Amino acid sequence: MGKKGGNLGLAVAAALVALPFVPLVLWAVAGEWRFPDLLPTAWSPRGLAHLVEPGGGVLGATLNSLLIGLATAAASVAVGLPAGMAIGGYEWRFKGLVIFFVLLPILVPPLASTMGVHVTFIRLGLADTVFGVFLVHLVPTVPYTALILAGVFSERTGELEEAARTLGASAWQAFLRVTLPGVLPGVAVAGLFAFLISWGQYVLTLLIGGGSVVTLPMLLFSAASGNDPVITSALALAFALPAVLALVLALRVLKPGERAGGFVGPGKVS
């Protein structure tokens, strides 16, 4: 395969990746777009205005999504960091079993377990609350943060920590001054990941939020089931925004070699 063939292939791949965004962007700013016109015949700010309309509900839903996403990311990192340290940094018995257990919520759809906890959540008053939704979002996010951070810790040799201890640092000081700064980029990636997973959740929020906790995907879903492609497309673009921003950030911050490893997992963002 020559250089030319590679460029042609890349162009084809880029076009296929961009394809679903073409109607989304056009519809979001369309005023009139009848069949079979290839392009809208009139433009309108209606779709984008809907996003920021006071009392339109989108701002409130966005705020809910942000709040739940940030809380989920913070809690997942807090819970996943020590677990990642244990899995990646040390050798112990039954490690394979624990990894299987941690991996399970990624592969077994959390729909089943969430229907199971629903009754208990109702009894505890957690159903239909933002806090309850935050709790079930931890099910898909904690495994990812734990496994990403396990990968980060497995690449550390512990030599720097040893040197710090030799120079008189306590175990806690060595962790705070040497380990933590070393794993910080990994922590940022794990947190970003957890945020995106939470941000993309639909069915867990639907089950536990019971319609009382309205997040952005709830609005997008009901718009998509309706018949207004302008509003649907505007919501879809708003919903895609954090993912696009995260990607831009990742491309700027991470070195080329790190890019491929930065994002793993199938469909982890929904």
Added chain:
Amino acid sequence: MGGRLKIALLLAPALVVIGVLFAGGLVVAFVQSLGYVPAIGMTDLTLNAYREILSDEDFFDSLVLTLYVSGVSTGVATVLAVVAALALRRSSGRVSAVVFQLPITIPHLVAAVGIALVVGQTGLGARIAALLGLVGEPGDFPALLYDEYSVGIILTYVWKEVPFIALVVLASLRGVASELEDVARTLGAGAWQRFWYVVFPVISPSVVAASLLVFAFTFGAFEVPYLLGKSYPTILPVMAYNEYRDIDLSARPTAMAINVLIALITGAVAALYLRLARDLGRRG
């Protein structure tokens, strides 16, 4: 001893979260599938729910549809991913990074909505077909949403998962494969021979591992089929959800029995994946 305690303490928070919210939820789901739902006055343990769904034609229609959607999505995505990885392995830089990362990062719902606006009967595809004089009315364009063959769902999954598998293939190509390929080329192997005898054996274990992940995910995923699928038959997770939402609370054990079967199938795939991944790790 101190070391073991330290490991246990480090693991404890994550294991509690997963143990209570995930494993605990699955246990409750299993118990409810046996007909034990005291909240609505059902306390007899029976296998009726399983007996019921296993003799139910609706369930088998759903199971077949679910296997079809996840099987075809995984198969098509795997083939396209290998082709894409081989074609694009030498391109680097921002464009290829965006091409590979964007679909992985974008939420499924956004992809589903975008694909629907491309392949729907008034979508971009139908408009282009009309421009070429192939169709007159939107109804002339084949129905690819809410359709018999779940085309919209499969296309959404393929769009989302090809880059994921392709990245895995790229990672394994970067290693020993390219060196071996050069050797094979020097020895006079043709392009197809190089692929079939050199590249394919090297990448196939990680391709299979990535495909298993995609299969498990698409088997248990809810929202894309919920949005783009027809109302009968539905895929299993949607069927479980509909039974769960049923006003008749006695349908609850049925919903949970479907859930337990989904969990068993995806759990088995997970075990298979881990085994493969461990063997891959051993080989280096």
